[in-house]
Amino acid sequence: MTTGTSITLLLQASNGVPALALGRGDAIIFDSSTVEALAGSRDYRMLLETGLSEIGAELNDLSLIACDIGPGGLGVTRTAAAFANALGFALSLPILALPAFKLLGAEVAGHSNGSAKPVAILRRAARPHVHFGIYEPDATGGKLVHYEHCLEKSALEQIQNMDDYDLAGNIEVEGHASPVTNMAAMETMLKLALAAPTPAPEARAWPIVEVLE
Amino acid sequence: MSGLILGIETSCDDTSVALVDRAGHVAAIRTVSQFEIHEAFGGVYPELASRAHLEAILPTVQGVMEEASVTPADLTAIGVTRGPGLIGSLLVGLSTAEALSMAWDVPAYGVNHLRGHIRSVALESGRTEFPAVIMLVSGGHTLIAELKDAWSYRLLGSTRDDSVGESYDKVARMLGLGMPGGPAIDKAAKAGQPVLRLPRPMKNEAYEFSFSGLKSSVARHIEKHPEVSVEDMSASFVAACMDVLAAKADRALDACKPRSLVIVGGVAASPQLRDAMGKVAAKHGVELCLPPMKWATDNAAMIAMATWDYVERGLQPGLMPKPNLSLETP
Ligand SMILES: [Zn+2]
Numbered sequence: 001m002t003t004g005t006s007i008t009l010l011l012q013a014s015n016g017v018p019a020l021a022l023g024r025g026d027a028i029i030f031d032s033s034t035v036e037a038l039a040g041s042r043d044y045r046m047l048l049e050t051g052l053s054e055i056g057a058e059l060n061d062l063s064l065i066a067c068d069i070g071p072g073g074l075g076v077t078r079t080a081a082a083f084a085n086a087l088g089f090a091l092s093l094p095i096l097a098l099p100a101f102k103l104l105g106a107e108v109a110g111h112s113n114g115s116a117k118p119v120a121i122l123r124r125a126a127r128p129h130v131h132f133g134i135y136e137p138d139a140t141g142g143k144l145v146h147y148e149h150c151l152e153k154s155a156l157e158q159i160q161n162m163d164d165y166d167l168a169g170n171i172e173v174e175g176h177a178s179p180v181t182n183m184a185a186m187e188t189m190l191k192l193a194l195a196a197p198t199p200a201p202e203a204r205a206w207p208i209v210e211v212l213e
Numbered sequence: 214m215s216g217l218i219l220g221i222e223t224s225c226d227d228t229s230v231a232l233v234d235r236a237g238h239v240a241a242i243r244t245v246s247q248f249e250i251h252e253a254f255g256g257v258y259p260e261l262a263s264r265a266h267l268e269a270i271l272p273t274v275q276g277v278m279e280e281a282s283v284t285p286a287d288l289t290a291i292g293v294t295r296g297p298g299l300i301g302s303l304l305v306g307l308s309t310a311e312a313l314s315m316a317w318d319v320p321a322y323g324v325n326h327l328r329g330h331i332r333s334v335a336l337e338s339g340r341t342e343f344p345a346v347i348m349l350v351s352g353g354h355t356l357i358a359e360l361k362d363a364w365s366y367r368l369l370g371s372t373r374d375d376s377v378g379e380s381y382d383k384v385a386r387m388l389g390l391g392m393p394g395g396p397a398i399d400k401a402a403k404a405g406q407p408v409l410r411l412p413r414p415m416k417n418e419a420y421e422f423s424f425s426g427l428k429s430s431v432a433r434h435i436e437k438h439p440e441v442s443v444e445d446m447s448a449s450f451v452a453a454c455m456d457v458l459a460a461k462a463d464r465a466l467d468a469c470k471p472r473s474l475v476i477v478g479g480v481a482a483s484p485q486l487r488d489a490m491g492k493v494a495a496k497h498g499v500e501l502c503l504p505p506m507k508w509a510t511d512n513a514a515m516i517a518m519a520t521w522d523y524v525e526r527g528l529q530p531g532l533m534p535k536p537n538l539s540l541e542t543p
Contacts, residue, residue, distance in 0.1 A: 209260060
């Protein structure tokens with residue numbers, strides 16, 4: 001790295017809406033999801049060019065690329081991973097892959113001010129399947145303790161057995177408050193990216209695959 | 214115009230990357246097949262195709278660049294298939310090209326895959342005498358078009374349902390011949406006689422094709438007569454396909470009066486098709502143009518070759534996927 005302004009590039013996609021952010025140190029300095037004119041664009045190149053020019057940085061200032069690998073929207077998650085991987089390849093940067101449910105769990109646990117409730121995460125897959133995860137908060141942040149691609153019925157049965165929980169994702173559970181959110185804030189993503197072990201030099205993003213038997 | 218074009222093709226189930234110069238010389242090409250991944254599903258499984266493209270594409274790019282000792286500075290452009298094809302697969306090639314284009318500061322062009330097939334003829338000093346009539350017959354496409362020159366095309370007709378290649382694969386499966394179906398059926402057909410009566414769908418109607426009815430009547434025949442000879446059924450099926458394809462080619466040569474008849478696509482490997490089209494071309498006194506087999510199936514060299522046309526015309530379609538892109542849209 002030739003410059004002291006190391007920038008982290010963050011890509012999210014699996015909730016269906018492409019979003020790109022840039023962080024300097026531990027602060028988000030550009031976030032496409034908060035810019036009305038950019039929200040909903042599927043053009044990661046345009047989002048990145050806009051972000052870099054807005055903060056007065058160049059591609060070579062990037063020091064880390066973190067990419068959401070789902071599970072979630074097939075096309076947009078592949079788009080983000082392919083874009084991130086090729087950028088990492090061309091710039092000789094590794095890609096830090098972050099599972100969406102880890103992001104969502106950390107996001108919701110962060111909201112609840114230390115209530116330490118587990119987070120049940122449900123995301124729509126090809127019907128009648130869902131992606132189902134459980135995130136356990138702890139003193140150091142928390143971790144994703146369960147993930148499976150299963151029938152919606154099976155996920156709901158497992159949720160019924162949980163005492164108390166916060167809900168995240170994009171599926172309502174009868175008798176429970178609506179999901180807190182289906183997208184982690186870029187601040188949460190940056191925090192997780194900076195806390196993660198440095199990825200191997202040629203690490204790439206491999207989206208979580210949904211294959212029906 | 215000097216330099217090389219990096220071609221990227223991910224429209225279906227092969228990840229292919231190539232470097233091609235303006236003269237059509239292929240400096241390097243690598244193609245990673247997903248055949249084994251999809252064989253178990255009996256067809257291309259889109260989610261797995263997309264994932265496999267993602268895994269294969271960067272090592273493949275790196276491989277061709279190293280093989281040809283090429284750096285990004287040697288590239289005139291990147292050309293990538295934007296359609297037609299499977300959306301999840303197209304997106305991987307397009308997003309990869311987008312990021313490479315940005316990081317390497319090389320322009321990227323979204324290319325029509327069908328134009329790639331047509332321009333495959335020009336690879337490695339191949340030539341076409343224009344005007345031409347072209348028939349594209351493969352697992353993904355069946356169409357016939359008039360080429361006024363290397364750029365201006367008029368679609369005469371295409372298939373309303375299955376492609377020829379698809380029906381070969383399906384019939385091969387019905388007959389227990391395994392995959393890929395084309396060579397297996399061709400081989401069985403050579404050992405049999407076309408004695409079974411099968412329909413010639415849409416043979417007498419202009420230029421449109423339909424093969425699903427033919428496939429269904431093969432299925433019905435096998436159901437009624439499970440003892441049918443696999444060789445005779447193969448021969449009869451191939452004869453029906455060739456009859457239809459030859460009739461359309463004959464009609465197009467009559468109407469368009471071209472100087473050559475070009476056959477491209479994977480089914481061009483079929484000896485029966487080569488034979489049938491040779492006869493049609495000879496009848497009309499036009500040159501039959503069959504590119505080498507290695508360029509007949511989906512590959513990135515043809516995409517790079519087609520990209521040169523866009524570069525020279527200053528036409529730069531964006532990198533948005535177009536799963537249903539038609540031949541006539543550049
Ligand atoms: Zn093709």
